[in-house]
Amino acid sequence: MTLTGILPLYKPKGVTSHDCVMMARRWLRTKKVGHTGTLDPEVTGVLVLCTGRATKVAEELTGWDKTYEAVVALGKSTTTEDAEGEVVEENQEALQRIREQDIDEALQTFTGLIEQVPPMYSAVKVNGRRLYEYARAGETVERPKRSVTIQNMERLTPVSEDENGKYFRIRLTCSKGTFVRTVAVDIGRYLGVPAHMAQLERTASGPFTTADCVTTEDMDQTEKPGQRLLPVTDALQHLPAVALNETTAKQIGHGAVLDKATLNTDQDKVLLTYKGEAMAVYATHPKQQSRLKPAIMIDPELPGRA
Structure with a gap:
């Protein structure tokens, strides 16, 4: 099963951001790895990678300070x-x-x-x-x-x-x-x-610092890379979160459009979670300002697996 999560990596000097993605793919044994913004080869520091279903939120994260x-x-x-x-x-x-x-x-x-x-x-x-x-x-x-x-x-x-x-x-x-x-x-x-x-x-x-990072040396020494991945919710802290019950979560899984009142929110964009895990990002419907529609479906099958 493809691992899902956020991997803050400390990029060393002299390698490209694409090189780092390739390293992570080999380490995590998956092709489904992407970054949230490049660093020049001579620049070091925090390069946030997404893997598995977390790649769906990569574009949402590129706007970080x-x-x-x-x-x-x-x-x-x-x-x-x-x-x-x-x-x-x-x-x-x-x-x-x-x-x-x-x-x-x-x-x-x-x-x-x-x-x-x-x-x-x-x-x-x-x-x-x-x-x-x-x-x-x-x-x-x-x-x-x-x-x-x-x-x-x-x-x-x-x-x-x-x-x-x-x-x-x-x-x-x-x-x-x-x-x-x-x-x-x-x-x-x-x-x-x-x-x-x-x-x-x-x-x-964004919310990730050098203290959160995995290094290329860690990749050589850690046999269970899944233990170093951070949950998707950690990367979406800038969004107000709404915890769903099972009934509503199943509706979200089918891409339902919902009233903001149903979710007890007046926000234009929210993170929907089920049992603490990220399920979807919803945004205000362009034609119905009192309703929210799917913007990013992170894990629509979550209720069925829980």
């Missing part, structure tokens, strides 16, 4: 906005006038609703092509601005300095679609110096 810790490097900018690119500008002299209070002021400036221009080396599509395809072909294209939200951002370390520039570590929590390397570049631009992101770790994705 995420928390990162990044090292911002002042003094050099690169083609890719991170340490992997070629240096395109360098200015060490301007660094001498920058104080820690200037940096903290910059962090506050980029907190809240901001606009970003996505990096040329990114998977954002413009006119049907990904930006990195234009970049690799040596072509330029106008990149549309996008609005993102940085809930909070703080400096974690004193500013250090060597012959290559000044460095400091920040922590930020941000909305889906935020490019942290662009945040680093924009901080430098505010300070009047070239900058790039030297290092990045995702420390939380």
Whole structure:
């Protein structure tokens, strides 16, 4: 039987998100594994995977806020906005006038609703092509601005300095679609110096943190992977939950549309559970605002197995 659940994985540096999915498939002995948002190969941290029936909720989870810790490097900018690119500008002299209070002021400036221009080396599509395809072909294209939200951002370390520039570590929590390397570049631009992101770790994705993660070493050492899976309900904590009795659960199993009053809720989207397990996500009917219809059928056969 295919295992169902949520697997927060700590992605190591140097592997792709797809590589991690393949590792999980081998470990869990199933092809039914998907992720809730990729990490670049050089980025480490929390990569949340879904397996079995939990793959049905993967799209629901992609909108999570995420928390990162990044090292911002002042003094050099690169083609890719991170340490992997070629240096395109360098200015060490301007660094001498920058104080820690200037940096903290910059962090506050980029907190809240901001606009970003996505990096040329990114998977954002413009006119049907990904930006990195234009970049690799040596072509330029106008990149549309996008609005993102940085809930909070703080400096974690004193500013250090060597012959290559000044460095400091920040922590930020941000909305889906935020490019942290662009945040680093924009901080430098505010300070009047070239900058790039030297290092990045995702420390939380939605409710899951590094403390919840399985590592690739765990995969090598754990013989019963099912014991490391978390229940689907853990990933859907952002939704109000409604516990069903057996009669209503059987109706849900057949895809019934129900009155909100029947479920004793006035919410637009709810998680329906039966005996503590996730059964379905229901959302307001587009033509009948007082009723809820199926949005995601996670486990419609649950009442029959219970």
